[in-house]
Amino acid sequence: MSSLKTPSTFIEGPTRLGKAELAALVAADIPDGAFVNLGIGQPTLVSNYLAPDSGVTLHTENGMLGMGPEAHGDDVDPDLINAGKIPVTELPGASYFHHADSFAMMRGGHLDICVLGAYQVSARGDLANWHTGEPGAIPAVGGAMDLAIGAKDTFVMMTLQTREGQSKLVEACTYPLTGVGCVSRIYTDVAVFLIDRDGDHGGGGDGSVVVRETHGVTFEELEGLVPVPLRRP
Amino acid sequence: MVTITQSALDAVADIPDGATVLIGGFGPAGQPVELIEALVETGTRDLTVVNNNAGNGDVGLAALIGAGRVRKVICSFPRQHDSHQFDAKYRAGEIELELVPQGNLAERIRAAGAGIGAFFTPTGYGTPLAEGKEVREIDGRHYVLELPIRADYALVKAHRADGVGNLTYRKTARNFGPIMAAAATTTIVQVHEVVPTGAMDPEVVVTPGIYVDRVVVVPTAATPRPEEDQ
Numbered sequence: 276m277s278s279l280k281t282p283s284t285f286i287e288g289p290t291r292l293g294k295a296e297l298a299a300l301v302a303a304d305i306p307d308g309a310f311v312n313l314g315i316g317q318p319t320l321v322s323n324y325l326a327p328d329s330g331v332t333l334h335t336e337n338g339m340l341g342m343g344p345e346a347h348g349d350d351v352d353p354d355l356i357n358a359g360k361i362p363v364t365e366l367p368g369a370s371y372f373h374h375a376d377s378f379a380m381m382r383g384g385h386l387d388i389c390v391l392g393a394y395q396v397s398a399r400g401d402l403a404n405w406h407t408g409e410p411g412a413i414p415a416v417g418g419a420m421d422l423a424i425g426a427k428d429t430f431v432m433m434t435l436q437t438r439e440g441q442s443k444l445v446e447a448c449t450y451p452l453t454g455v456g457c458v459s460r461i462y463t464d465v466a467v468f469l470i471d472r473d474g475d476h477g478g479g480g481d482g483s484v485v486v487r488e489t490h491g492v493t494f495e496e497l498e499g500l501v502p503v504p505l506r507r508p
Numbered sequence: 509m510v511t512i513t514q515s516a517l518d519a520v521a522d523i524p525d526g527a528t529v530l531i532g533g534f535g536p537a538g539q540p541v542e543l544i545e546a547l548v549e550t551g552t553r554d555l556t557v558v559n560n561n562a563g564n565g566d567v568g569l570a571a572l573i574g575a576g577r578v579r580k581v582i583c584s585f586p587r588q589h590d591s592h593q594f595d596a597k598y599r600a601g602e603i604e605l606e607l608v609p610q611g612n613l614a615e616r617i618r619a620a621g622a623g624i625g626a627f628f629t630p631t632g633y634g635t636p637l638a639e640g641k642e643v644r645e646i647d648g649r650h651y652v653l654e655l656p657i658r659a660d661y662a663l664v665k666a667h668r669a670d671g672v673g674n675l676t677y678r679k680t681a682r683n684f685g686p687i688m689a690a691a692a693t694t695t696i697v698q699v700h701e702v703v704p705t706g707a708m709d710p711e712v713v714v715t716p717g718i719y720v721d722r723v724v725v726v727p728t729a730a731t732p733r734p735e736e737d738q
Contacts, residue, residue: 337537337683338683352679353681354538354679354680356534360728365679371677371679371682372682373613373614373682373683373685373686373687373714374560374613374683374687375614375615375687377614378610379615381611382611382629382631408634411599414607416584416637417610417707418609418611420611420635422612424630424633425631437624451635452636453635454633454635455634455635485572
């Protein structure tokens with residue numbers, strides 16, 4: 276259940292967001308003091324934009340709370356890595372724990388937010404982000420399924436469209452699912468979407484998705500890009 | 509009663525063909541490379557290996573897979589930029605893969621060590637990885653039945669042991685070590701150093717010696733270089 280507030284004003288920005296701007300936007304939406312998991316890859320950029328005094332604690336699935344920035348030079352310790360297996364540092368107040376505890380922490384609903392990438396997200400918050408299902412592709416899932424259903428809020432960071440121009444926000448996922456009804460927000464280069472999982476954004480479960488803001492497109496143009504009904508807040 | 513030895517080869521010598529072996533580590537961190545490479549040397553075959561990944565580069569688990577000793581891998585994340593040994597065997601149809609969501613993998617191992625017969629977890633519900641498994645709705649939420657992963661042997665890397673097999677770990681290299689140590693009939697641990705019994709503060713023991721059968725001292729245990737992806 277989301278503890279995050281639904282904004283009542285709709286924002287239209289002039290230009291599409293780059294990766295850094297998107298990461299900054301997600302960071303600005305993370306409440307002070309939250310416990311957060313940033314997955315691997317693009318979402319880890321969010322940590323660059325968290326204010327040092329925000330009191331946000333980063334969790335890494337391989338068994339640590341209080342993860343610090345990427346390690347360089349003499350700070351590199353092969354025993355201290357993040358979920359992407361990149362050397363990191365520890366902050367004051369950090370703790371280590373084994374894998375079953377780390378995933379109990381997720382599954383038990385103790386993390387406030389996780390941020391993940393996606394191949395597709397459906398209008399009702401189903402997530403597909405682990406396998407394309409293509410013949411010959413070697414499947415790998417890691418902690419995505421545990422994170423997606425475990426955190427109180429699951430944010431997705433992705434481009435709205437594939438390279439071929441298809442919307443990744445879909446009516447129903449065609450790729451194999453990671454989790455059912457688990458995504459609460461989608462941050463993309465052209466819009467931020469709020470999924471109405473429990474009618475908590477006032478949609479009454481009509482299958483429509485709330486658009487909090489657009490960037491480089493108007494609301495009407497956005498409606499032409501995605502195959503699901505949209506609403507302003 | 510724990511046995512302490514300097515020889516990785518002696519420690520793994522009785523692992524038979526067809527054994528199920530839990531191998532600690534998350535990528536290179538915490539991977540008991542010297543124990544695995546001793547297993548390569550003994551020539552043991554048809555192994556079922558449980559690890560988070562399926563080997564990095566050409567050392568440790570990757571070497572064991574490359575040598576054709578592994579019949580089946582149970583893991584959460586086999587595909588990595590440096591998993592070429594596994595990728596080749598998988599594409600050639602020479603290795604079986606059971607893909608398990610990471611938290612289910614950890615909890616199934618934990619369950620085995622804790623004497624739990626099975627458990628219901630929300631992870632994976634509605635996904636292909638729950639197909640064919642029993643589902644139950646409890647208080648309005650859906651759960652999938654998962655079974656424990658028991659093993660004949662566990663190979664674990666810890667930081668320090670004392671004379672009775674109590675263990676401490678270093679940072680994120682702890683990962684699967686404590687739960688794997690508890691889930692195997694015989695647990696073999698490589699450590700950087702052994703301290704005298706009584707020299708380890710009981711308050712900081714992570715794995716109590718009851719779970720440990722053999723300790724191998726590998727003072728300069730090499731850790732493979734971390735690579736920049738999962």
